Amino acid sequence: MTFFNLARTVTLTDKNKNDPEGIELLKTSPRSFTIPNLKTKEVRYDPAKDTAGPLSLGVAAERNSGGGDSSKHARLVVIGNSAFATNQWAGLQRNGDLFVNTVNWLAQDEDLISVRPKNPASRRVILTEAQQRELFFGSLIFLPGLVVISGALIWLRRR
Numbered sequence: 001m002t003f004f005n006l007a008r009t010v011t012l013t014d015k016n017k018n019d020p021e022g023i024e025l026l027k028t029s030p031r032s033f034t035i036p037n038l039k040t041k042e043v044r045y046d047p048a049k050d051t052a053g054p055l056s057l058g059v060a061a062e063r064n065s066g067g068g069d070s071s072k073h074a075r076l077v078v079i080g081n082s083a084f085a086t087n088q089w090a091g092l093q094r095n096g097d098l099f100v101n102t103v104n105w106l107a108q109d110e111d112l113i114s115v116r117p118k119n120p121a122s123r124r125v126i127l128t129e130a131q132q133r134e135l136f137f138g139s140l141i142f143l144p145g146l147v148v149i150s151g152a153l154i155w156l157r158r159r
Contacts, residue, residue: 003093007081009055026058
């Protein structure tokens with residue numbers, strides 16, 4: 001799964017053509033649709049103006065020219081959003097993997113194409129001063145005090 005902010009659709013003009021050989025790489029969900037005017041305040045599907053999904057957001061094409069071992073390969077990848085590979089969006093979902101894998105495919109290094117493990121997430125707990133005080137009094141004073149008082153009451157009853 002990848003995330004594209006304000007992406008454009010990209011399609012193959014002739015899907016039956018086998019030279020260059022093309023394939024749609026990225027598709028949106030069936031619930032997606034295009035919006036011709038991005039300045040509208042309310043986003044609503046209009047069948048007269050909008051195109052319903054699934055929409056293609058990326059295509060790849062490969063062309064082999066010549067024959068035998070001396071054949072030349074040409075590869076092309078077109079993705080409808082270039083910002084997905086920038087620092088702001090590369091960490092979201094699998095955008096970084098998509099970019100690196102695309103470059104590896106274009107460089108004909110298919111052995112390097114993989115889904116990399118996610119970086120460990122920072123799981124810090126950030127508390128306000130009031131929450132810190134409550135945690136301190138609750139765990140270091142109230143609970144141990146409750147145990148000491150309960151122990152004293154049980155000791156007094158048995159005596």
